[in-house]
Amino acid sequence: DVKVTQSSRYLVKRTGEKVFLECVQDMDHENMFWYRQDPGLGLRLIYFSYDVKMKEKGDIPEGYSVSREKKERFSLILESASTNQTSMYLCASSFISTSSSYEQYFGPGTRLTVT
Amino acid sequence: RKEVEQDPGPFNVPEGATVAFNCTYSNSASQSFFWYRQDCRKEPKLLMSVYSSGNEDGRFTAQLNRASQYISLLIRDSKLSDSATYLCVVNIAFNKFYFGSGTKLNVKP
Numbered sequence: 001d002v003k004v005t006q007s008s009r010y011l012v013k014r015t016g017e018k019v020f021l022e023c024v025q026d027m028d029h030e031n032m033f034w035y036r037q038d039p040g041l042g043l044r045l046i047y048f049s050y051d052v053k054m055k056e057k058g059d060i061p062e063g064y065s066v067s068r069e070k071k072e073r074f075s076l077i078l079e080s081a082s083t084n085q086t087s088m089y090l091c092a093s094s095f096i097s098t099s100s101s102y103e104q105y106f107g108p109g110t111r112l113t114v115t
Numbered sequence: 116r117k118e119v120e121q122d123p124g125p126f127n128v129p130e131g132a133t134v135a136f137n138c139t140y141s142n143s144a145s146q147s148f149f150w151y152r153q154d155c156r157k158e159p160k161l162l163m164s165v166y167s168s169g170n171e172d173g174r175f176t177a178q179l180n181r182a183s184q185y186i187s188l189l190i191r192d193s194k195l196s197d198s199a200t201y202l203c204v205v206n207i208a209f210n211k212f213y214f215g216s217g218t219k220l221n222v223k224p
Contacts, residue, residue, distance in 0.1 A: 031209060031210065033212075040216070041216075042202075042214050042215065042216040042217065043159075043202075043214040045212075048210045050209070050210060056210060088156075090158055090159075094209070094212075097164070099164060099166070101146065101147035101164060101206065102147060102206050102209055102212075103149070103161060103164070104149075104161070104204070104206075104212055105161065106158040106159050106160070107158060108157070108158050109156075109157070109158045111156070
């Protein structure tokens, strides 16, 4: 079974704080993703990583950065948290399945509230 | 225009009913297609991949129509435990997954 874990299920931070969200996958997947999910807006890609130290901006990277120092770990950093970053944050990893399609698996999510 | 469009619902159906969801996608270069299930305040979980020939997994049947660029999910004999939001997902490249906003299903006793 694919296992993707996230460091916290719930987090409350103050405006201006630096926030670290950690994600770990145990299946040696090359690709890892950070999304945020908001009501009415669906899942939006923040950043993507396809290898150690390699990253690409997604659709909404502003206010975020990422780090991938080891293959299994992908961290999302909010440099200076703001109230509009209150959201559900989902980490995912993907691999090529036996049917040659990329399947994506999600961690349990971190519900971040910025006050 | 959104990459993936779904009817948000909710679909309210009695137990035992058959219900179908559709989803349309805009990029003809899309390669892989999936249905995910998401329970309230939980992460999306892969329900099934969708193949051109159609595929079935128990009470669930998925169909893909590339010419019309739509995907469907049919649930037969609905159970209370099927109540969830169903996300249509389209994969264009190794780093591009597009998600529909989800269709909410409520199965009533």
